[in-house]
Amino acid sequence: xKLTLEQVRHVANLARLxxxxxxxxxYQQRLSVILEAVESLxxxxxxxxxxxxxxHGGVSHLRPDVASNESGTQRALANAPQVSxxxxxxxxxxx
Amino acid sequence: MNVLETASALAAGAVxxxxxxxASLEAVRAGDxxxxxxxxxxxxxxxxAAHASDARRAKGQALGPFDGVPVALKDNILTEGLExxxxxxxxxxxxxxxxxxxxxxxxxxxAVIIGKTNLDxxxxxxxxxxxxxxxxxxxYDLTRTPGGSSGGxxxxxxxxxxxGALGSDTGGSIRQPASFTNTVGLKPTWGRVSRHGVVAYASxxxxxxxxxxxxxxxxxxxxxxxxxDALDSTSADLPKPNAAAxxxxxxxxxxxxxxxxxxxxxxxxxxxxxxRSAAAIYERLGATVRRISLPHTKHxxxxxxxxxxxxxxxxxxxxxxxxxxxxxxxxxxxxxxxVQSRSEGFGDEVKRRIMLGTFALSAGYYDAxxxxxxxxxxxIKRDFEGAFKAGVDVVLCPASPVRPWVIGEKLDDPLAMYxxxxxxxxxxxxxxxxxxxxxxxxxNALPIGAQLIGQAWGEAMLLRVARAFxxxxxxxxxxx
Numbered sequence: 001x002k003l004t005l006e007q008v009r010h011v012a013n014l015a016r017l018x019x020x021x022x023x024x025x026x027y028q029q030r031l032s033v034i035l036e037a038v039e040s041l042x043x044x045x046x047x048x049x050x051x052x053x054x055x056h057g058g059v060s061h062l063r064p065d066v067a068s069n070e071s072g073t074q075r076a077l078a079n080a081p082q083v084s085x086x087x088x089x090x091x092x093x094x095x
Numbered sequence: 096m097n098v099l100e101t102a103s104a105l106a107a108g109a110v111x112x113x114x115x116x117x118a119s120l121e122a123v124r125a126g127d128x129x130x131x132x133x134x135x136x137x138x139x140x141x142x143x144a145a146h147a148s149d150a151r152r153a154k155g156q157a158l159g160p161f162d163g164v165p166v167a168l169k170d171n172i173l174t175e176g177l178e179x180x181x182x183x184x185x186x187x188x189x190x191x192x193x194x195x196x197x198x199x200x201x202x203x204x205x206a207v208i209i210g211k212t213n214l215d216x217x218x219x220x221x222x223x224x225x226x227x228x229x230x231x232x233x234x235y236d237l238t239r240t241p242g243g244s245s246g247g248x249x250x251x252x253x254x255x256x257x258x259g260a261l262g263s264d265t266g267g268s269i270r271q272p273a274s275f276t277n278t279v280g281l282k283p284t285w286g287r288v289s290r291h292g293v294v295a296y297a298s299x300x301x302x303x304x305x306x307x308x309x310x311x312x313x314x315x316x317x318x319x320x321x322x323x324d325a326l327d328s329t330s331a332d333l334p335k336p337n338a339a340a341x342x343x344x345x346x347x348x349x350x351x352x353x354x355x356x357x358x359x360x361x362x363x364x365x366x367x368x369x370x371r372s373a374a375a376i377y378e379r380l381g382a383t384v385r386r387i388s389l390p391h392t393k394h395x396x397x398x399x400x401x402x403x404x405x406x407x408x409x410x411x412x413x414x415x416x417x418x419x420x421x422x423x424x425x426x427x428x429x430x431x432x433x434v435q436s437r438s439e440g441f442g443d444e445v446k447r448r449i450m451l452g453t454f455a456l457s458a459g460y461y462d463a464x465x466x467x468x469x470x471x472x473x474x475i476k477r478d479f480e481g482a483f484k485a486g487v488d489v490v491l492c493p494a495s496p497v498r499p500w501v502i503g504e505k506l507d508d509p510l511a512m513y514x515x516x517x518x519x520x521x522x523x524x525x526x527x528x529x530x531x532x533x534x535x536x537x538x539n540a541l542p543i544g545a546q547l548i549g550q551a552w553g554e555a556m557l558l559r560v561a562r563a564f565x566x567x568x569x570x571x572x573x574x575x
Contacts, residue, residue, distance in 0.1 A: 003454070015408065015453040016415075016430075017446055018438040031451055033510055038397035041467050044474070051469035052476060055285050055299065055526030056551055059331040061323065075192030079419035088417050091428050 001039065002032045098258045098312035102160035105152065112152070112163030112207060116145035119165040119209050123256045129237055131229045132250035134170050136210035137177050141165070144207045151205070161319055162205025167251045167260040170211040171218055171294040172303065174198050177208075181294040182216045182226030185414050185421045185440030195292025196327065197261060197303050197320045204319045209257055212247025216442045218263055218296045219407070220244050221271060221515050222505065225444045230502055233275060234575035235542055239499040242272030245306070249276040252306040253575060259316050260306045265296050266399055267494075267519025269304045270531040274494035274544020277533045277573060279561070281305045281313040284551050285526035286331040288317075289324035297406035298329075300399075300523040308571055310532065310562040314338035317554060336554035346563045347381030352487035356392035357518055362496045369535040369543040370493050376567050377491070377560075387487060389478040394471050395521040400513060401455055401468035402524070407445075408452025414440060447509060476525040483550050489560045493518055494531040494544035518546065528554050532561045533570035 003011075008028045012019045019027060054060065073086050082089040096104065104110045120138055127133055148163035157163075168174060171181040173191040175198075180186040194202065201208065215225040223231040223246025233241040234254040241250040245262025249272035252260050262269045264282035273280020282304040290301055305316040314336070323332040353374055358367060374384045416422035416436030423435030441449070455464035482490065497515055505512045522529040527548055534545035545564070549557030565571060 007454075008450075011450055011454045011457065014457060015449050016433045016437050017441075017449065018434045027447070027450060030447060030509060031454065034400065034447075034451055034513075035454075037510060038401055038464070038468075041394060041397050041401070041471055042463070044391075044394060044471055046467065046470035046474070049470045049473050051466055052472040053299070053469060054329070055472075055476065055524075056331070059286055059333065060329045061332050062328055063325045071192050076418075078192055079189050081416060081420075081422035090417055091426055091432055093429050 001035050003028050003035065096258060097308040098164055098315060099160070099309070101164050101258050105163045106157070112145040112148035113142070115163060116141050116165055116207050116209070119257055123209070126254055127256065129232060130234055130250050130254055131231050132212055132247040132254065132256065133167070133210045134180065134182070134213050134228055134247065135178060137208060140177060141207050141209050148205050148207065158203065158205035160315060161201070163207060164259070165207045165209045165257050166201060167209050167212050167248055167257045168198065169214050169245050169248050169260070169262045171214060171263060172198055172261055173292040173294070174208065174211065177211065179211065179294070180228070181218070182214045182228065183440065183442065183445065184227040187227070187421065189419055191292070193292065196289035196324045198292065200320050212245070212251050212260060214247055215244035216445050217294065217407070217411070218244040218265060218268055219444050219448055221267070221512055222502070223247060223272070224502060224506060225442060227442055232502065233499050235276065235540065236499065238501055239541070240275065240502050242275035242495070242499065244268040246272045248306045249273055249278055249280065252276070252278045252308065255574065258308065259312055261303055261320070262306055263293060263301055263303050264523065265300045265403060266523050267516045269306065270494045270519050270529060270544065270546055271516065273306060273531040274546070275499040275542060277542035277570065279307050279310055279313050279533070279571065280531045281317060281554070281558070282522065282529050283317055283321065283554055284528040285523070286329055287321045287528070287552070287554070289322070289327040289330045291324055291326035295410040297403040298410065299406060300403060310558050310565050311339065311342060313530065314342055314558050331552070333552060338555040338558040341555050341559050342562045344559050345380060346377055346560055349488040349560065350383045350385065350486050351377050351560070352385060352387035352482050352490045354387050354389045354392065354490060354492055356389050357492035362493065363498055365537045366493050366496065366498065366543050370491065370545050373534050373545045373564055374491055376564060380563055380567065387482045387490070389482065389521070391471065391474045391478050392521055395475055395524060396513065396517050398468045398471045398475065398524060399520040400451070401464050402472065404448045404452030405456050405465050406452070407448045408456060411445070411449055444509070472524045475521055479525045479527060479548070488556060490548040492546050492548070494546035498537050498541045498543070522548050527551055528557050530557055530561050532565055534568070535570055536573070
């Protein structure tokens with residue numbers, strides 16, 4: 001399928017990406033080419049075929065649901081762009 | 096020397112870990128200015144690890160064959176205290192507070208981590224050209240790509256900077272660069288190796304694996320990094336492959352399948368010739384070689400790009416400029432912070448895949464793209480299961496339809512770049528183990544790789560078959 005410019009802007013908004021008007025046109029072009037290439041999937045008969053979400057069912061495992069703080073707060077904060085005490089700082093969200 | 100030779104030399108006292116590490120660091124200094132396989136060399140950390148290794152050995156407390164062996168890690172594998180960028184500007188300066196499980200396992204085995212290798216940004220690519228920092232060159236021809244996305248690890252092993260390296264393979268990112276650099280590239284069964292601490296691209300396809308000079312080295316290295324991990328619920332609770340035990344058992348009486356769909360128009364004739372020669376060698380060694388059909392192969396590319404991009408769109412949502420990674424300056428509000436940080440931090444190919452995945456997951460399209468692709472994935476998996484049920488032990492095919500191309504040649508055409516992965520993607524979709532082994536050279540002296548695909552959890556059989564070919568041909572011995 002060929003995407004409209006409006007669809008490209010909508011998807012960019014969902015993905016939280018800013019596109020310049022030239023980029024919107026470039027993405028329209030390039031994404032449409034890729035989408036046309038994957039369109040062949042629609043022709044395959046998959047009635048009664050289950051979707052694979054885990055390729056080898058049955059071998060995964062769960063651990064006990066016990067909270068731990070192995071990494072520690074300081075390490076978790078070490079790469080933050082901006083911190084205050086033990087919090088991440090972001091622009092004000094409530095006026 | 097390869098990994099096992101290095102291990103023997105260390106055990107015999109013929110060489111020390113410090114000497115090996117110095118030699119490795121010196122080789123990188125002397126040779127990597129043109130190859131550019133390393134993003135970062137950890138001189139201090141590696142020398143400290145080497146001294147500690149020698150001290151253990153002096154006390155008779157060596158940790159095993161890998162104690163003191165220099166290795167390299169793809170830069171999407173977390174290393175505590177050592178910057179890990181996944182080749183992206185958005186993670187520049189990110190210093191992990193913990194090791195990936197595979198890193199921890201290598202350290203516990205005494206391996207010396209020399210540094211972090213280059214990759215396509217977030218492992219999304221096939222040429223190691225799209226990373227934010229540098230392009231890697233093929234040691235066999237510096238004008239050409241080493242393949243990707245684990246091209247840095249492949250080139251570092253090919254150039255003999257290190258004896259072994261880890262990479263990751265989501266759609267061929269270990270096997271294709273291995274085939275371009277005359278190295279052995281093993282992608283284990285999905286779930287064989289923990290993904291904890293590996294920067295996520297497409298979680299249902301990503302798997303960590305090895306680059307080595309020989310098959311025996313791959314067998315040794317996979318045993319170090321595999322195993323169940325409480326921190327990755329998809330890691331399988333199964334015994335290690337222990338491929339070393341059966342490595343020399345040969346192929347007499349085994350059945351090797353040649354899938355018709357992998358020998359199609361567009362396949363480089365010299366690559367086809369090399370793989371058909373490999374089939375003839377297997378026959379001579381007593382295996383039965385027979386044609387098989389994997390009829391859904393032609394849909395693997397479309398299936399892969401839908402699933403991989405959807406998962407990428409979801410996984411890369413975490414890069415928001417809040418907790419770690421790049422933050423754009425002067426954002427007026429939270430929304431602008433997200434948008435500007437992501438737009439300035441991600442490169443073109445990453446944005447393209449996020450956009451495609453976000454579209455395919457958006458309201459009204461989810462069933463037609465993502466769910467449909469997961470159904471076709473089931474059919475692709477069934478193709479392989481049918482072949483194995485019919486008596487095929489291992490599938491033989493090319494690893495790449497094309498030889499290493501000149502750097503820059505395919506950058507402007509994403510679809511052409513995606514097409515080069517067409518022979519490796521089906522294995523990831525089916526979750527199967529596969530290996531690329533050196534299979535000769537083109538008339539212009541570029542490496543060719545033969546791909547072998549095994550049954551789920553069948554790494555031992557896979558490497559046994561790979562070893563039989565290697566023993567017969569010894570292509571691995573030809574250095575750049």
